Amino acid sequence: MAKDELWHGIPRKDIPWFPTVDADTCIGCTLCYTTCGRGVYEIQDNKAVPVNAMSCMVGCSTCGTVCPVQAISFPDRDLVWKLEREHKIFKVVRQEAKEKMAKQDALKARAAAEDAVAKLTTRVRFEVAGEFGEKRFLVQMEDAVKDKPYDLVNLRLEVPTVQGATQKTPAFMSFEVTSTEQEDIQGFLPAVRALIRDNGLTLVSENKL
């Protein structure tokens, strides 16, 4: 917290809550330095020095708790309670809590919506092998998606040879079935499989993307 910031409406600079290190007792173990997430400490000449004392979180005493030689001290907790009373901070605190809850609710709602979308199957890649020459597979697929919220994208047809195509050489096709409205396409997939089967083609793979 920067010096000019507020702690529940009270200027942080007006709150004398910070650690004091007894340099004679400190053994330079660095635990306070590595524990504090606010960058309060530096280690100088093998001693912990609270160089950014006012960045200490008001009410926190973690470094003092973990210090193995009890070299860190804090003001009495009465000081914080007195400030809370004098500045009547709880109106501000309640408003802050309201805003925090609203933010948390929004985050939860967003996570739930993302989770629901992740569970949907909106795109499936099919790989199909067989002889496509005289078959009307693509035309039938086109009919199947017509006026429906589905589409066929990234369609690829691999024909080994041009002459082979006329001689009914097996070819390979891949395509993706997608939802045009980001909705679940599971209900449409049986129709795709049926068309593949009814055209005498082989379904090589079917993968949700």
Ligand code: SF4
């Ligand atoms: S935890 Fe205690 S002994 Fe270790 S560096 Fe910090 S003040 Fe010194």
Ligand code: SF4
């Ligand atoms: S009390 Fe907490 S915030 Fe303050 S210096 Fe120690 S670990 Fe950091």
